[in-house]
Amino acid sequence: MSGFDLQWVGNGRHAAGDVRFTRRETFALGLCMCCLPAHGSAAHTFSLNDLGNGLFVREAPHEEATLANMGAIANTCFIIGRDSVLVIDPGGSVTDGRWLLSEIRKRTAKPIRHVVMTHVHPDHCFGAEAFVDEQPEFIGHAALRPAFDARGSFYHQRLVEMLGPENVGRLVYPTREISDVAEIDLGDRLIRIIAHGAAHTDCDLSLFDTSTGTLFPADLLFVDRIPSLDGSLLGWLREAKRLSAIAPARAVPGHGPAMVDFEAAMARQLRYLTALHDGTRRAIAAGIAINEASRTVAADQGEGWILFEDYNGRNVIQAYKELEWE
Numbered sequence: 001m002s003g004f005d006l007q008w009v010g011n012g013r014h015a016a017g018d019v020r021f022t023r024r025e026t027f028a029l030g031l032c033m034c035c036l037p038a039h040g041s042a043a044h045t046f047s048l049n050d051l052g053n054g055l056f057v058r059e060a061p062h063e064e065a066t067l068a069n070m071g072a073i074a075n076t077c078f079i080i081g082r083d084s085v086l087v088i089d090p091g092g093s094v095t096d097g098r099w100l101l102s103e104i105r106k107r108t109a110k111p112i113r114h115v116v117m118t119h120v121h122p123d124h125c126f127g128a129e130a131f132v133d134e135q136p137e138f139i140g141h142a143a144l145r146p147a148f149d150a151r152g153s154f155y156h157q158r159l160v161e162m163l164g165p166e167n168v169g170r171l172v173y174p175t176r177e178i179s180d181v182a183e184i185d186l187g188d189r190l191i192r193i194i195a196h197g198a199a200h201t202d203c204d205l206s207l208f209d210t211s212t213g214t215l216f217p218a219d220l221l222f223v224d225r226i227p228s229l230d231g232s233l234l235g236w237l238r239e240a241k242r243l244s245a246i247a248p249a250r251a252v253p254g255h256g257p258a259m260v261d262f263e264a265a266m267a268r269q270l271r272y273l274t275a276l277h278d279g280t281r282r283a284i285a286a287g288i289a290i291n292e293a294s295r296t297v298a299a300d301q302g303e304g305w306i307l308f309e310d311y312n313g314r315n316v317i318q319a320y321k322e323l324e325w326e
């Protein structure tokens, strides 16, 4: 694998705006904190990795979105095929999306025919506006549109407060919705797109490049950064099996290194999700209240997971609400 680093710092603003929603308020709104911006100031170095065979991945840092990183906290990818280019997650802000577009154009003048938004979280979607003039199909899960309706304006406001409106852009709704499985032909390679049942969120897509055996599970696979549960724990365990059945040669996770061994990475994630499931179920059976459970369940699972303290308690609460009705 050859790689090279690119220095890039977002334009303009030097002072972070007020953050009008505290985490507690965000929580009270029942909205996911995953990938919402927080204050930060360090300049950020982006790394774009050339994985060969026309496949490029921008490996993102394990941070919350900040003015310094311009919301670029999720991995983004593009695949250059014989006839066209496909983008997987266009970035976390329009500024991030413009950066990605410029990187594509340094490498190819081929039309960008497809931009896939793998789920509702802002770090995976808000770069889409940068690609509108390319007139691609914007592809999303059939449940992405209602998810945008429910959360889009909140995410937008939250990002604007941090990045400024000129850097955020607007949400772009999908022009093609996937409810099962679809195949995209880039001329010399087929890309399979799978619509999942509720798991990380209720609108997760994954992609599989059949020509290289590379899986793009998006946020169905977290590496190093603690997984965040915003859909269904039981569903995530189920959909993980579905991904494993593909037996991919390698994977590009939504958060983590540009490329990983799928089996090992998923096994590690499953250890955490299983501990979360089993511990939550035990807490419910023992009559432990949800707040107490959020402090104790899976609390010993943090080793090796970045941002564990920020997300484990929230994951327990999400799991508790789901499992208490079993």
Ligand SMILES: [Zn+2]
Pocket (backbone or CB within 6 Å): 034, 035, 119, 121, 200, 219
């Ligand atoms: Zn996500």
